[in-house]
Amino acid sequence: MVIYSQKLMAKLVLKGFVLQGMGKNSNDKHKNVFYFKDSEELRKAMDELKQ
16 A cells, blocks of 8 residues: 555554555655555554544
């Protein structure tokens, strides 16, 4: 799963999710994108963090 927010990435890592990799955002070369393994647990954590 691709995450565009550095803040969300940091919160997911603090919750124990492993960052699989990162790269440059193709829409904005000054920003990064972050890759996590897609799972139900990851999606649930993202939903909780958005509230």
